[in-house]
Amino acid sequence: MSSTSPIIVALDFPDAPAAMRMADQLDPARCRVKVGKELFTSSGPAVVEALQYKGFEVFLDLKFHDIPNTTASAVQAAAELGVWMVNVHAGGGRRMMEACRDILERRSNRPLLTAVTILTSLEQEDLQEVGIDIEPMVQVQRLARLTQECGLDGVVCSAREAKALRNALGDNFLLVTPGIRPAESSADDQKRIVTPSQALENGSSYLVVGRPITKAEKPEQALEAILATL
Numbered sequence: 001m002s003s004t005s006p007i008i009v010a011l012d013f014p015d016a017p018a019a020m021r022m023a024d025q026l027d028p029a030r031c032r033v034k035v036g037k038e039l040f041t042s043s044g045p046a047v048v049e050a051l052q053y054k055g056f057e058v059f060l061d062l063k064f065h066d067i068p069n070t071t072a073s074a075v076q077a078a079a080e081l082g083v084w085m086v087n088v089h090a091g092g093g094r095r096m097m098e099a100c101r102d103i104l105e106r107r108s109n110r111p112l113l114t115a116v117t118i119l120t121s122l123e124q125e126d127l128q129e130v131g132i133d134i135e136p137m138v139q140v141q142r143l144a145r146l147t148q149e150c151g152l153d154g155v156v157c158s159a160r161e162a163k164a165l166r167n168a169l170g171d172n173f174l175l176v177t178p179g180i181r182p183a184e185s186s187a188d189d190q191k192r193i194v195t196p197s198q199a200l201e202n203g204s205s206y207l208v209v210g211r212p213i214t215k216a217e218k219p220e221q222a223l224e225a226i227l228a229t230l
C-alpha cells in the first residue's frame with residue numbers, strides 16, 4: 001500500500017512486540033513507519049517483514065557510514081528486504097554514496113536512497129567541537145549538494161534548512177525532515193526543531209515524527225491532530 005501522507009512515524013522501541021503494539025494503533029493509509037537502530041538491532045528483518053505484512057511502507061533508518069564496498073553491500077541487503085527507503089550518512093563522502101547508488105541502479109525494484117546531512121540533535125557548538133567551524137545551514141547545504149551530485153534521491157535534514165535546499169536543489173529532490181515538534185511538544189534531545197505545518201511550508205517532502213506520536217496517550221489521535229494542521 002502506498003500512502004499519500006507525508007508523515008513517517010519513528011518506531012523507536014526496544015523490541016518487536018512493543019513496535020507492533022504501536023503499529024496496531026496506526027493506519028498504513030495515514031502514515032509510513034521508520035525502523036531505526038534500536039528496533040532493528042533487537043529484532044532484525046523479521047520486524048520489517050511484519051510491518052510490511054500489515055501494509056506499512058518501511059523506512060529502514062540505519063544511517064550506514066563505512067567504506068564504499070561495505071556501505072553499498074548493506075544498502076543492497078536493505079533493498080532485498082523490500083524497504084521503501086534506506087539511508088546513509090552523507091559524511092561518508094562521494095565514493096561511498098556513488099557506490100550505493102550504483103548498486104541500487106542495477107535492480108528493477110529499488111528503495112529510495114537518502115543521505116543524512118547534519119543530525120537534527122546538533123547545533124553550531126556541537127559542530128565546532130568536532131572541527132566543523134561553520135553554521136549547520138552551510139554544512140547541510142554543502143552535503144546536500146554533494147548528495148544530489150552523487151545521484152541519490154534526497155537528504156535527511158532539519159526543516160529549518162528545507163527552504164534553502166528546496167530553492168537550491170529543485171522540486172525533485174526529497175527533503176526528509178525529523179526534529180518535528182508540534183507547538184506544545186517537548187523538544188526532547190532535538191535542537192533544530194520545526195512545527196509540522198512550518199516544515200511543509202518550508203518544502204519538506206516527508207516529516208519524521210517519533211515521540212510526539214509514540215509517547216502520546218492516544219497515538220492515533222496525535223497523528224490525526226498533526227495531519228489536521230497540514
Ligand SMILES: O=C(O)c1cc(=O)[nH]c(=O)n1[C@@H]1O[C@H](COP(=O)(O)O)[C@@H](O)[C@H]1O
Binds near residue numbers: 010063156
Ligand atoms: O535519519 C533520521 O531519521 C534522523 C536524522 C536526524 O538528523 N535526526 C533524527 O531525529 N532522526 C531520527 O528521527 C527520529 C526522531 O524521533 P523523535 O525525536 O522522537 O521525533 C528518531 O528516530 C531519529 O533517529
